[in-house]
Structure formats: C-alpha cells, structure tokens
Amino acid sequence: MVDYELSPDIAATRDQLHMLAEHAMRPIARDFDEREHEKPWDFINMMWQLSKNSGIGPGASKDKKEHAVESERNLRTVVAVEELSWGDAGLYLAMPGPGLGGAAVMAAGTPDQKERFLSRFKGEKPVWSAMAISEPGCGSDSASIQATAVRDGDHWILNGTKIFCTSGLMAGDPKQSNGFIVVWATVDRTAGRAGIKSFIVDAGTPGMTVAKCEDKLGIRVSDTATLIFEDCRIPFDQILGSPEVPKTSEGFKGVMATFDATRPIVAASALGVGRAALDFVREELKRQGIPLRYGTATHKLTVIERDFMDMEAGLQAARLLTWRAAWMMDRGQKNNLEASMAKAKAGLVVTQVTQKAVEMLGPLGYSRDLLLEKWMRDAKINDIFEGTQQINMMIIARRILGYSSKELS
C-alpha cells in the first residue's frame, strides 16, 4: 500500500532535530565557516551529551530507539541527516560518532572488534571514527590503491598516503579523541581488487601521522585530513574481514556494498542544504509579496515562479529517490542501483538549486551576510564525495545495461 507519510516516531525525531538545527547550528554556521580549522567544541560536547541522553543524532545509542532500529532504521537516518544538514552540513559532518569508520566495523567486524571499537562511542568524551580510501593517485578508482599492508607475525605493517579523509583529524589524532580510522590497503598488488582489505588503526598509533587538513570551498568546519603511514604497525586482528586473498573480486564487492548504505545518507545531507536554500527563497518571496501560483498555466507564471517550482520539484524528486533507497534497505532489498540514483540526483539537484538561489537573491545572494552563498559552496561536495555524480551514473548505467566494469568503463 503506497504511503508517503513518515511514521509518527520518525516525524517526532525530525521535529526535534529541526529545533536543534535552528537553534544550535544555524547561529554558529557562519562563524565556523569563516574560522576554518577551528573546532566548535561547545556544539560537539553538547551533541555528544544529547545523543547519549536522548537517543537523537547519528551517534545515538541504538537501544534507545529499539523499535525504529528494527523496521525503519535507514529511513530514520536519512530523515535525521536531512534535518541536521538543513541546520548546517559542515557541522553535521563534524559531529562526533561512529561515522563511516564505525559503519564499516558494524558491517564487517567480528563480535570482538565490534565490542572493542564501537563501545568507545558510549564513553564520556566525544569520539570520532573515519574512513581512509582516497590516495593522491586514486579516488573513485579505489581498486588502484597503492597503500600496502604487509603481514609481520602478529602484526600488519601499513605504508602509504591517504587523502580526503573526512574527520581524519578528529579520529586519528589522539589529542582530539580516542578514535580510530578504517584504512584501505592492498595485501597483494598483483591481485587487484581482490587484494584490497580494510584495517582498523587506533588514534595515535606510531607510524600514522595526520599531515595536514585541507582548505576547502565549503563544509569548512569539517576537517578533511591527509594521513601518512610509515611502517605503521597494528595488531593482526585489526583487519576487517578475512586476510585471505580470494580468486575472485567478490570480497571487494562486499566492501563496495558499504556505499549502498552511505550514498543515501550523503544524498540526504545534500537535501538538507538544498532545502535550506529553498526555504530561504520561499520566505523571501513571501516577504516581497511574490505569490507561487500552483495550478496556473505555465505561460502565466513568472520566471521566478517557474525557477522556484523547478527547484522544488527537483528537490522533492531527489528526496523521494533517497527515501526509496533507504526504504529498500530497511526491507532487506538490494539497493545498489537505487542508492546511486539517489546520490547522483541529489548531488546534482542541490548544486543547481543552491546556485539558482544565489542568483535569485541577486547581490544579497552573493553577500556573505546571508548564508545562501555558503550553502552553494557546501552543497557542491555532495556532487563529489562518496562517489562523484559521474561515478554514480556509471554504476546506474552498468546496472541497467547488465554490463560489468570491464564492459563499461
């Protein structure tokens, strides 16, 4: 039975987070964009306490929302992430919690690994984890990873350079938190994809250095770190999954499947930024007495009305694709195609929506007095990270055409 109404539980979470976004994120959004590389510790500490006490926020302990966890966990997450990103996408990304690293441990970790690493998110002090995949010479082509992991008795020795690691500073620097980083490296370069494994590296492990944090176009409050591994030794049991190199690339496909869960979340964050801009423009039109005449023939609509309606429809289309991808996960269905559709569409739409919003507000849109120009800068990352728009279109194309990566590259 088709239904577009969020369950009361999810709607309540959304409303709570909206208050939070409006009152705790919006007021500091501009400041921390201007003061790049400074951390919003008051906000971070507040979020940490809040997520432990109320069960809201991405770092919420699962048992507080047992029911929702059971049946609609992914839908709940995308709704929550949209709301937080409506507040500020950078602050949302900078929030402490399991993040992508924790998601990987959750998906592929042994019971012992889950206990050891995930229990850190229940402590008194904020903790981050991160995922390190990209390298100076490879991004989306993660099968070309050059970083190596060599077995040495009871240890792995990691060598290589990782870039663009979101929250890499907070997760990898022991002065910031008792976090960890999930690092992708090859145990056998001749094996291609099949040789790629992921490893859990604790913050402060000797041999791992946070070399720098990037200066960026947007999402400036969130750190994007370069990590250097020089003979970094980690215990043997901190590999995620089997150390064996299989004959096929099935294992690699398993690793890539993490993206089916994370792409709708990135799409949701995109939606939040896009909606922030759309809401702002709607309010401004109302203030100027410019109506939006839904149901009126196209030729009678002004260009402003047409532009706004296109933005609104595009954003809603992206939202529904995102909800569908999450809903499928909640039902245990494979959503590789749908997750890529959601990500590709949302990344593109919010890039266009925020750019158009700046244009519609004229000189005001271009001014740093308003947040519109910031949202435009923040939005663009969603068209890039967690697989660029083009990579996602490639995945869609392969799926609908039934082609392997060899047949369509």
Added chain:
Amino acid sequence: MVNFELDEDQRLIRDTVVSFARDEIRPHAREADEKGFAPPGLLQKGWELGLVQGVIPEEYGGFGNAHSAITGAVVAEELAYGDLSIAMHLLAPRLVTVPVLEFGSVALKQAVLPRFCGERFEAASAAVMEPRMDFDALTPATVLKREGDDYTLSGEKCLVPLGSDARHFLVIASLANGMGNAYPQALLIDRETPGLTVGDRERNMGLKALATTRVSFDGCKIPREHLLDGGERSVSRLANLWRVALASMAVGVARAAYDYARDYAKDRRAFGQAIAQKQAIAFMLAEMAMEVDAMRLLIWEAAWKLDRGEDATREAHLAKRYASEMALKITDNAVQVLGGHGYIRDHLVELFLRNARGFAMFEGLAIA
C-alpha cells in the same frame, strides 16, 4: 509509514494492463499512427479489461471497485507505455464517469453511469482546452451564464478526444458569481443539445491515432442538474486528477522511449563495441532510467494525497510540470541515441517524441 509498494489488487491490475499494452497495443502503435485510428477490435478488447466499468458502483451496473488515483496512475502509465493515442482512447470514457462518480447528483449518476457498463465500448469525452495561445484551463473563455433555473453555455473548445463519437462531454467553463468574479465550473453536456457543433477532425503533430475535434457551444441550454457539485473545489480536484493521469502517461511514453533506446544501444555496434558501452550513450540511458523513477515517485505522491481526499494542487502541478519536461527530454534523447535511424519512421522513437511534446500543454485529456 512510508511505503512505495502497490498493494496486491493494484499489482494484479498492473500486471493485466502490462501484458495488454505489450502484447496487444504496442504491435499496433505504428500502424494506428499512420492510419489515424486504432483497430476497433483492439479497442473493444481494451474495453473488456474493465478499466472504465471497474470503478462504477454495482448499483449502476459496474464492478464496484473503489476509485483510486494511484491505481489510475498505474493504469495510465502502463497503457501509455503501449501507445499514448490508444491509451487516451481507451480511458476517454473515464473523463465523464469519474467526474460524475465524484461530483454528480444521484439523478445524474443514474442517468449516465449505467451506459458505461455495457458490453460495447462507450465513447465519452472532455472539452477542456481552447484554441488560444493564452489558454488557462481554470480561467476558460467558454462561459456559462445563469438564466432562471438553468444555464446557457457558449464558447469553443479544441483537442476534444473522440468528439465525433462521444455521447457525453465534460466541459469546464467560467461561471460568473454575480459579484464581478468568475470561477471555473464543471458540467456535463449531451451531444444532442441544440447549439453544440462538432467540428472536423483536427490534424495534430502527435496523438495521430486519436480522433480529436473542435467543439463549439452556441447558447447551449444546460439544466441545473448537469452542473457538477462543489464548484471551484470540484474543478480543482478534477484538474489534479487529470494532471496525475497525464503525468503518468508522460512516464509511460518516456519509459517506452528509454526501453527502446536501451535495447537499440546494446545491439548497435560501432568501433568494435556496442554503442551502449560508450559513456556518452550509457550516461544518457542512465539519466533516463533515473528520471523515469523520479517522475513516477513525484506523481504517486500527488495521487496518494488525492486518495486521502486532501488538496494536492501543489504536488500535482509540480509532478505534471516535471514529468512533461522530462518526457520531452527523454524521448528527444532516445531519438538521439538511435541517430539517423531515430529520425526514420521505421523506428518508434520519433512517434514517442511527437507524442511527448504535447504534455506541457495538454489539459483534461485523461483522468486518473
């Protein structure tokens, strides 16, 4: 609780319509377009699916299923996937039955609905569009004037489907409210009404298998009970129902074009590989697939609101606007994927493009 899955009854109806569109309609699409009409046997078979009679209550001779805009959207998409002209022909009777069902008096229902429950296809139509550049469905130039207890209707309509065969027409006209304003009013008119003239068949760019005509009204007398209840509110709901139906048909046409282009691109080889293996083509196809899903999700949201009895003007307007633009883009890209072959009438994509061009201006040609 969010759910994007049709219920079992809806799936059964969809499956039936899917096979009919694939096995019966599509093989006739080209010939019907060239000849200007669909084979009568096909239309009769389509009638026997019960898509019109289904939602008419048993007391009027129908099957008594609940009317649902989502089910209507599914049916419209799947029929239009087969062929748009034939889909509109088959669903044209709903242009009268659904409005009467929703907003007609008991007397009007008794007079009209049983005629649509017979063995044979019963043509009906809606006269909504007008031959003007500045046409707006909700502020029509066709006027309804009150005269004593009854009304008179004057004006001219165009793109009236099955104008020559329909016994009943749904008409949207402007009715003065006596305070200097006019609002849109839906009414039913019998083709035998004096003053009603059906013009010659129109020659259109697309919809070539669907006979459309102009219809003019010259002081036609309309009895009070032929006005549908609810005034502006009922017209607004009807407009949303036709937006949902037309947008769904746009998805059907777009999906037909996408499937056609995808199959062609996998088959056609250039420079030693299938053209679908080239990113320029593959990305066009990927966008088509993504947008077909996006269009449908938007439309179902509007339909879902209509089924809950809520105002869905914003959702239906946005969905139709989005779907009309995307259908045009997708069918155009489908022609492009086939290159020169797409321009030749041996292939169906040029037909899909001609049909898709209409959605941006179509009003009242189908009802979900």
